[in-house]
Amino acid sequence: MSTTVVTTETGGKTWGGGNEPLKASYGKMMMWFFIVSDALTFSGFLAAYGFSRFKFIDAWPIADEVFTHVPFLHGQELPMIYVAFMTFVLIMSSVTMVLAVDAGHHLNKAKVTLYMFLTIIGGLIFVGSQAWEWATFIKGDFGAVETKGGNILQFVDAEGHRVALKDFVVAGEHDRVQQERKNGLWFVGEGSLPSYTVEDVIHGFEANDNLLIRTQELTEDGQKTVLTRAESLNQLKTNGKLVVEGANLQHNEYGSPLFADFFFFITGFHGFHVFSGVVLNIIIFFNVVLGTYEKRKSYEMVEKVGLYWHFVDLVWVFVFTFFYLV
Amino acid sequence: MAQDHKLEIFRGLVKFKSNTQKIWGVLIFLSIVTAIEVILGIYKPEALMAKVLGMKLLNWIFIILTIVKAYYITWDFMHMRDETKGLRRAVVWTTIFLILYLTFILLQEGGYVFNVYDKGYIKSDF
Numbered sequence: 001m002s003t004t005v006v007t008t009e010t011g012g013k014t015w016g017g018g019n020e021p022l023k024a025s026y027g028k029m030m031m032w033f034f035i036v037s038d039a040l041t042f043s044g045f046l047a048a049y050g051f052s053r054f055k056f057i058d059a060w061p062i063a064d065e066v067f068t069h070v071p072f073l074h075g076q077e078l079p080m081i082y083v084a085f086m087t088f089v090l091i092m093s094s095v096t097m098v099l100a101v102d103a104g105h106h107l108n109k110a111k112v113t114l115y116m117f118l119t120i121i122g123g124l125i126f127v128g129s130q131a132w133e134w135a136t137f138i139k140g141d142f143g144a145v146e147t148k149g150g151n152i153l154q155f156v157d158a159e160g161h162r163v164a165l166k167d168f169v170v171a172g173e174h175d176r177v178q179q180e181r182k183n184g185l186w187f188v189g190e191g192s193l194p195s196y197t198v199e200d201v202i203h204g205f206e207a208n209d210n211l212l213i214r215t216q217e218l219t220e221d222g223q224k225t226v227l228t229r230a231e232s233l234n235q236l237k238t239n240g241k242l243v244v245e246g247a248n249l250q251h252n253e254y255g256s257p258l259f260a261d262f263f264f265f266i267t268g269f270h271g272f273h274v275f276s277g278v279v280l281n282i283i284i285f286f287n288v289v290l291g292t293y294e295k296r297k298s299y300e301m302v303e304k305v306g307l308y309w310h311f312v313d314l315v316w317v318f319v320f321t322f323f324y325l326v
Numbered sequence: 327m328a329q330d331h332k333l334e335i336f337r338g339l340v341k342f343k344s345n346t347q348k349i350w351g352v353l354i355f356l357s358i359v360t361a362i363e364v365i366l367g368i369y370k371p372e373a374l375m376a377k378v379l380g381m382k383l384l385n386w387i388f389i390i391l392t393i394v395k396a397y398y399i400t401w402d403f404m405h406m407r408d409e410t411k412g413l414r415r416a417v418v419w420t421t422i423f424l425i426l427y428l429t430f431i432l433l434q435e436g437g438y439v440f441n442v443y444d445k446g447y448i449k450s451d452f
C-alpha cells in the first residue's frame with residue numbers, strides 16, 4: 001500500500017493489516033490455544049473423577065493406603081513419598097526447560113543443548129516411574145474378595161493391620177482351568193484365574209480366629225468400617241463371589257472399580273502427554289545440535305515446545321492433588 | 327520480547343537480578359509448597375479435619391496450594407507475566423470459567439446421585 005499514509009494518519013492504520021495486538025507470533029499463540037483446549041480435556045477427566053467420587057463419597061478408596069510403595073524398599077508403608085519424588089522430577093525438568101528457553105534468548109547453543117538434554121532425561125525418569133507405578137498397582141498386594149454386588153471385602157487382623165490372602169489361604173484342588181481359545185470355542189477366552197477360590201478363602205478365614213473383614217464403607221472419621229467376627233463370616237459366606245488380586249478395568253482389590261478406571265485413564269493420558277513431550281523435545285534437541293535455530297537466529301521453537309512441556313507439568317500438579325492428596 | 331522479562335514476584339516483594347535467578351527462586355518456592363503438601367498429606371493434622379463449606383479444611387489447603395503452584399508455573403515458567411493483557415485474559419479467563427462451570431455441574435450431579443443411593447432406593451448386595 002501507499003507508504004505516505006503511515007506518517008500522516010494513524011487512525012486508518014488499525015485496519016490496514018499487519019497489526020499484532022497480542023505481540024505474540026502465530027506459532028506461540030496457537031500453542032497457547034492448543035493448551036487451553038487440552039486443559040479442558042484434562043479438567044473433563046478430573047471433573048468426571050470428582051463426579052464418581054461424590055457418587056460414592058462414603059465408599060471411595062483411600063489413596064494413602066493404595067500408593068504406599070517405593071522401588072527397592074519392599075514391604076514398607078511409605079505413602080506419597082514416591083509420587084512426591086515424581087512431582088519433583090517433573091518440576092525440575094520444567095526448570096531445565098525454562099533455562100533452555102532463556103539460553104535460547106541469548107543465542108547460546110551449548111547451553112540450550114545441555115538443558116534440553118537434561119529436560120529429556122527428566123521426562124524419561126518420570127515416564128519410567130509412572131510405568132513402575134502402574135505395574136505395582138496392577139499387581140496389587142493384599143488381595144480381596146468381591147461380593148455379588150461388586151463391593152470389595154478386605155482382610156485385617158485384630159489390630160486393624162491388613163492381611164494378605166497368601167498369608168492365610170491355602171490353595172485347594174482346582175478343577176477349573178483357564179479357558180483358552182486353543183482348547184474350546186476359538187472365539188471364547190478368559191483372563192488368568194485368581195490363585196484361590198472363594199471356598200479356599202472361607203476355609204482359611206475360619207481357621208484363623210483373629211481375622212476380620214473390612215468393607216468399603218467409610219466411618220465418620222474417614223476410616224474403613226471393620227465388621228465383627230460373626231458379621232465377617234456371614235458376609236463372606238453369603239455374598240463372597242470372586243477373589244480379586246490386583247486391579248484391571250473390571251475388578252479392583254482396592255475398592256470401587258471406577259477408582260482403577262480413572263487411575264488408568266488420567267495417569268495414562270498424562271503419561272502419554274509426557275511421552276509425546278519427550279519425543280518433541282528429542283526432535284528439537286537434534287535441531288539445536290544441528291544448528292537449525294542457530295542459522296535462523298531464533299530459538300522460538302524451543303520456546304513453543306517449552307510451553308507444551310510446562311503444561312504437562314501443570315497438569316501433573318493437579319493430578320497429584322486430586323488423585324493422591326485430596 | 328526477548329530480553330524484557332519482568333523480574334519481580336509476590337507483587338514486587340522479591341526482585342531478582344536476572345531471569346535465570348528468578349527461575350531458581352521460583353523453583354525453590356514451588357519445592358517448598360510441594361513439601362508442605364506432602365508433609366500435611368502424610369501427617370494429616372487433626373486440627374485441619376474440621377469441615378469448612380462442606381469440605382475438610384485440609385482439602386481446601388491442598389486445592390489452594392495447587393492453584394498457587396499453577397499460577398507460578400504459568401506466570402514464570404510459561405512467561406505469562408510477560409505476555410500482553412489481551413493474550414493473558416483470552417487464555418486464562420476462558421479456561422478458568424469453563425473449568426469452574428464443568429466442575430460445579432458434575433460435582434452437584436454426583437452429590438445428587440449419592441443421595442439417591444444413600445436413601446436406600448438401590449441395594450448392592452442381596
